[in-house]
Amino acid sequence: NVRAQLLAAAERILQTESVEDVTARRLCREVGVTSASFYNHFPSLDYLLLEIAAAGFERRAKERERLLRRGLPREDAMVALAQSTVEFGMKNAQLFRIMFGQIKDTSINPNYVEKSDQGFGMLVELIYGQDLYRSDDLVWSHEHCPKAYAFMAFIWGTSYLFSRGLIANPGGTKASRMAFVEQMTRAWVQGISDADRRSATHASVRTRG
Numbered sequence: 001n002v003r004a005q006l007l008a009a010a011e012r013i014l015q016t017e018s019v020e021d022v023t024a025r026r027l028c029r030e031v032g033v034t035s036a037s038f039y040n041h042f043p044s045l046d047y048l049l050l051e052i053a054a055a056g057f058e059r060r061a062k063e064r065e066r067l068l069r070r071g072l073p074r075e076d077a078m079v080a081l082a083q084s085t086v087e088f089g090m091k092n093a094q095l096f097r098i099m100f101g102q103i104k105d106t107s108i109n110p111n112y113v114e115k116s117d118q119g120f121g122m123l124v125e126l127i128y129g130q131d132l133y134r135s136d137d138l139v140w141s142h143e144h145c146p147k148a149y150a151f152m153a154f155i156w157g158t159s160y161l162f163s164r165g166l167i168a169n170p171g172g173t174k175a176s177r178m179a180f181v182e183q184m185t186r187a188w189v190q191g192i193s194d195a196d197r198r199s200a201t202h203a204s205v206r207t208r209g
Contacts, residue, residue: 003041005031011052014094019102022049043108050109053098057115060088064122075189077126082155082185083178089159090177096163100156124148154188 009030013022024045028038042048063084067077089096099116106112117135124133127148134141142149158181161167169177 002031002033002037006033006038006041006048007051010048014052014092014098017094019049019094019097024048046103046105047109049098050103050106050112052095053103054109054112054115056092056095056099057112057119060085061115061119061122064119064126068122068126074127074129075186078151078189079182079185081123081126082158083181085155086159086162086177086181087174089163093163096159100160120148120152123152127151151188154185158184 006027009027010022013026022045024035024038027048028035042051064081067080070077072080106116117133121131121133121135124145125131128145132141132144133148158167162169162177162181167180169180171177171179
């Protein structure tokens with residue numbers, strides 16, 4: 001199965017090297033096929049990398065699905081998701097890059113688009129308690145899911161900074177890192193809770209008026 005072998009070779013490289021070290025020529029050499037064989041299975045290297053990223057989103061979606069099934073309070077679920085995302089980024093720094101922004105035109109791979117949309121839909125459901133996300137109507141989604149977009153930006157940025165060593169971990173342990181991520185997330189979530197209370201207060205005032 002040449003297609004699977006090419007994907008596996010790329011994943012092996014990403015575990016110890018960088019995205020830039022993955023080339024079609026190198027993959028063909030490691031698998032023992034010609035460049036023509038590569039392009040029989042993938043239209044481009046970016047397409048192959050996006051296939052790996054799609055699998056990454058699928059793994060993350062399973063984590064979010066487990067969180068949804070646990071029925072945790074929203075804040076606790078958001079803390080758990082932030083912590084697991086940071087740990088994922090720490091362990092899979094190069095995959096994290098591919099999943100979030102390394103390749104500019106992700107529309108070339110429909111599987112990537114589908115899997116990333118599914119993952120975001122679960123994030124929306126975790127925060128709002130219902131599936132509000134409409135991948136075919138982003139104007140509507142932007143209007144109705146701003147908290148989910150904001151939280152996605154928060155956990156992505158936090159994970160990216162930790163994976164690059166740009167946020168220090170003075171304790172030097174996973175436990176100390178997890179504890180700090182929890183502190184950060186709860187501080188961030190308090191902003192959402194305050195916004196909810198202000199919105200409810202304004203609505204009550206308008207109703208009385």
